[in-house]
Amino acid sequence: MFKSTMPENGRIVHLQFNGESITAFDGDNLAAALLRAGKVQFRTAAKNDPRGPYCMMGVCFECLVEIDGRPNQQACQMTVHDGMIIQRQNAPDSAGKASG
């Protein structure tokens, strides 16, 4: 599990990931905030293949999530905001089958 390597500080904001409440710091990178909260699977690819952030620089598209109703958002390129609602993004042939 990822943990902070420096003292944590900053204003706390609240997010929802698949209905679960998560706290993050204002200005956090979204993928980093979810990883800090112990979430490693962000989506499923074709064939119900579980995936999570890989490159953290916008190249691999493995961290795609739905944010406030908008699909296909690269979590590693987004900044959190208070009240952000994030859904794991499932590939069309595996909708609803994701777990974890």
Next chain:
Amino acid sequence: MANQHFQIVIIGAGPAGMAAALTTTKAGLETIVIDDQKDSGGQVYRNLQANQETSPAYLGQSYYDGAKLAQSFADCGAVYRPDCTVWQITDMHEVALVSRGKAELITADYIIIATGAIERPMPVKGWTLPGVMSVGGAQTLLKQAALGADNAVFVGSGPLLYLTAWQYIKAGLAVRAVIDITGEKQWRSAIPFAPLALLQPDMLAMGRKWIGDIRRNTELIYSVSTIEIIGQSQAQGVSCTLSSGDKIDIDANHIFLHQGVVPNVNLTMATGLAHQWDHQAHCWRPVIDVTGKSSDEQIYIAGDGGGIGGAKAAAIAGRLAASAIVARYGKPRFLAQLYYKLRHLHYLSIRPFLDRLYLPSADFRLAQTDETIICRCEAVSKAGVNAALASGASGPNQLKAFCRAGMGRCQGRSCGLVVQEMIASHTGQSMAEIGYYRLRPPVKPITLAELASLEGPWPD
């Protein structure tokens, strides 16, 4: 037709883009720098200005070396547009971008592409499992969010792998193991170029320090012939076979892979610029002259996007390209250009050694088992690519139509080199003959709503 015009459009705010802007703005040229990140610095100096406030020592001196350049860039007077996605450069030298959901066109006299490098794909079995990241990704988490994981395993080779494992150790994280895939063969081919590399004693000393500290603080495993990541819904461990035949299993939930970096050619290829296969570095690179000028007279390429040289070489390449452009406005800078050319050559002197030493063997460039995913986006396995080859797919583009490898959102960034080399080893042709996927704009996905937001007037 365009919204705005600048004399110089620089794409990318890493060391090459920032340094180029210093030279063009000093010469009085109207310059805009467009970048896809929230802050300048590129990947190598990512989040540098924010990190300077707390200055975690574990990031190391080579990271903080970028501070002066980042500050000069902030003060240089270039228009700086962070958080923008460039999706096309047109034949008329319009740069098309999306910013906050809205598309724009910016025209330019000259364009400097400084879009840097991406990591070479490392297709080992299980590399798509959550918990497996690239080493670059792990390092980005450390720089961007001060996040690290205890008991991680680093697998692969190359300076970025040793640097990041070293940063992990210095950050007080427990590193479970470093599995080094550099083989004896690579050492043998690299050694003749070691004397040339001695022109960069600081870099060699830094590498020695990283590896020495790694050796003292964690298990360093060498002479590996196979690697596999174990897990069902997320990574649970690494299993490797040593060349002695012994098998080692290590439990780990975080596994970081890396086997070098290659130029990020998606934008330069989609722009229609000429590229060549680089035999020494085993990757594609744009055809550029010594100043970075591409096959298009108005487009220059600076930094790792033109060929891997590292951050310091990239900054000099940015200066060199920019001064060549300044000269074309009738302000020649003969001495400056000569100085930049020599500095650039000096920084590159370590590359023949590093390129050979850290070129992974074919065992690791190509997947080792049939079930290993090659194309991550479309979940196409090695067996799937081989089936397409067996049914007669003769090149990357036909193979894409046969099995969908390379058809996904990443546009081949994660599979292109692997697929191309699988075709080469199947047909016996060279990598240059096989060629690469035909890349087309948009080089990053954009929505129709974003495209429709472009403002006219439109030509007839």
